[in-house]
Amino acid sequence: MIYVLEVPTQGLPKAWFAYDDADFSRKVAASDPLQPWEIYDEVTPRGLLDALGHDDATSAQARAHYPALCALGDEHGFDTPLYRADHLLGRGVLRAEPVSARAALAAALNARTGLHCIYWDERAAVGAFEGADPRIAGPAHWHARRALYEQLVALEVLADDN
Template sequence: MIYVVEVTSPGKANAWFAFDREDFSRKVRVAKERDGCVIFAVATPRKLLEAAGLTPESPAARASHATIFELADKHGWDTELYRADELLGEGVYESEPVSEFEACVAALAEGLEACRIYLSDESATNALYGDPFYQGREGFAAHRALRDQLIALEVISDDM
């Protein structure tokens, strides 16, 4: 189980869960995808050009899609390139692998005051009782959100 705590502004927090990384990525995409922004994609320069209905040999392709040709010149036509706008920068393709999970974490955190992600029941429970993030007046809303989520999923019992 994956647990997410989002602090949207001081004193306001919510928590939610995902069953696994795939479920997490799906939920983030549904919540955060917007026109023009790519959360995560993998493509070769050839596939990018084909998506525009062109091939490297197409007349005027270089002039109309210079950026794709620059990527091909630098990396080759069939090298997989990764795009994750919130992680790498808008419209940036890199050959260094990026995981979909990392890209989704970056997209999720964008615009939040704070965000915490726990990959297990144990790590979420340990954080709830041991992480200073959840202590004091500043941490109360986040503490309450995570605590309520853990109780709802019967990870901890309601001790009140």
């Protein structure tokens, strides 16, 4: 499971979880102003051109209508995966260097106001509650740790002894 702690600039912290990467992606996208494919996508120039109705990526018509996309295909190959992660790379940027979905989703959360702590597994979440994450350690962050604790108890990761 993936655990998320949201600490708003005003108001009480909130913790939530996702079962896996796909669930995490759905939950982040549900509350993001961008479309899911803008948050993270992996596509090829040929796939994009095909989706736009150009089954021949090298045709004169495709080149006339989508010169930038064809230039990416010429530069990297029409079947090379290109990555889009608008919160991480900028709006509409496609690049050939790999971007992980987790990095893109973390950037989407971090683009929001407040602090967003992502714990990719149970061990990291429990460690954060116990003080291993300096972002929420100390008396000033008691409410944040309490929200995380309550989520961990609800999921039976920790026993409710308080």
